[in-house]
Amino acid sequence: MAQEQPAPYGSGIQSPEPAKKQRVRIPYLRKMKESGQKWAMLTAYDMYTAAIFEEADIPVLLVGDSASNNVFGNDSSLPVTVDELIPLVRAVSRSTHRPLIIADLPFGSYQASAKQCFKTAARFMKEGGAHAVKLEGGREMLPQVRKLVSSGIPVMAHIGFTPQAEHQLGGYRVQGRGGRAQDLLETASAFEEAGAFALLIEMIPETVATEITQSVSIPTVGIGAGRHCDAQVLVWQDMAGLRGGRLPRFVKQFANMRTLLRDAARDYMAEVEGGIFPAAEHCFEE
Ligand SMILES: Nc1nc(=O)c2c([nH]1)NC[C@@H]1CN(c3ccc(C(=O)N[C@@H](CCC(=O)O)C(=O)O)cc3)CN21
Numbered sequence: 001m002a003q004e005q006p007a008p009y010g011s012g013i014q015s016p017e018p019a020k021k022q023r024v025r026i027p028y029l030r031k032m033k034e035s036g037q038k039w040a041m042l043t044a045y046d047m048y049t050a051a052i053f054e055e056a057d058i059p060v061l062l063v064g065d066s067a068s069n070n071v072f073g074n075d076s077s078l079p080v081t082v083d084e085l086i087p088l089v090r091a092v093s094r095s096t097h098r099p100l101i102i103a104d105l106p107f108g109s110y111q112a113s114a115k116q117c118f119k120t121a122a123r124f125m126k127e128g129g130a131h132a133v134k135l136e137g138g139r140e141m142l143p144q145v146r147k148l149v150s151s152g153i154p155v156m157a158h159i160g161f162t163p164q165a166e167h168q169l170g171g172y173r174v175q176g177r178g179g180r181a182q183d184l185l186e187t188a189s190a191f192e193e194a195g196a197f198a199l200l201i202e203m204i205p206e207t208v209a210t211e212i213t214q215s216v217s218i219p220t221v222g223i224g225a226g227r228h229c230d231a232q233v234l235v236w237q238d239m240a241g242l243r244g245g246r247l248p249r250f251v252k253q254f255a256n257m258r259t260l261l262r263d264a265a266r267d268y269m270a271e272v273e274g275g276i277f278p279a280a281e282h283c284f285e286e
């Protein structure tokens with residue numbers, strides 16, 4: 001006899017899971033803004049990290065195109081492809097029940113037209129199991145945002161420093177300084193009007209990010225955008241101290257996983273070389 005399937009999380013019909021496991025959905029994020037409750041977003045690119053961040057109760061996970069650097073070893077966001085990212089999105093969505101999963105649209109997969117954008121976003125939803133997508137850019141992306149929204153695909157717009165445009169922007173530089181703040185404010189309003197469910201704001205002065213946050217009713221998620229955004233995001237390998245070398249100013253390391261993992265690898269190697277591991281307890285009898 002076929003087993004009965006449990007109701008999907010957030011479906012509103014009786015779920016066998018406790019309320020805590022209800023899927024985070026977009027109206028919840030808006031309510032958090034209204035009540036002044038800040039929230040945290042992290043990137044995730046695989047099963048264990050996604051499951052661990054769910055255990056930690058992180059409400060929103062981003063499968064970033066930063067996988068280009070942090071998974072695939074490229075030196076920028078530009079090379080990563082849709083075909084490379086979809087399996088990572090699928091790994092994250094399969095391994096979690098509660099967080100909202102956002103797929104970052106990679107460079108070249110949405111800029112050409114609203115139609116191209118829709119096709120790419122639909123692949124991330126259908127093949128990856130994403131609940132929403134994120135795209136970078138300014139007002140030239142309004143047709144893309146409108147197309148997704150009218151097709152039922154929630155979209156987060158990423159403004160300020162947009163890494164996919166690093167060559168146009170002249171490097172990894174703070175945006176919105178000098179006379180450019182007004183332009184950012186207008187772009188933010190235009191995205192809200194077009195139906196974006198949230199704004200990601202990267203590397204702009206705190207004062208400008210605060211003004212944007214106060215001027216829109218959708219949540220703002222900051223990275224290097226000061227203390228007053230509605231939410232914050234960091235790349236998990238930065239936050240957990242897996243990454244070495246010089247770090248951007250906006251990063252705080254909450255652990256030192258690089259040392260932890262390196263020491264574990266060294267201890268393992270020493271025990272193998274010294275004939276200590278495996279011990280009897282790790283061996284099978286006949
Ligand atoms: N590991 C990782 N963390 C990230 O935050 C990240 C990625 N990868 N890959 C994609 C983009 C690239 N990002 C970056 C990369 C470098 C800087 C950086 O060098 N920032 C300088 C800016 C100096 C200035 O303009 O004053 C800094 O010191 O913060 C910032 C964001 C953010 N994203």
Ligand SMILES: CC(C)C(=O)C(=O)O
Nearest residue numbers: 043064065066104223
């Ligand atoms: C840094 C965040 C905002 C991002 O876009 C990514 O991880 O790709």
Ligand SMILES: [Mg+2]
Nearest residue numbers: 064065066104
């Ligand atoms: Mg990105």
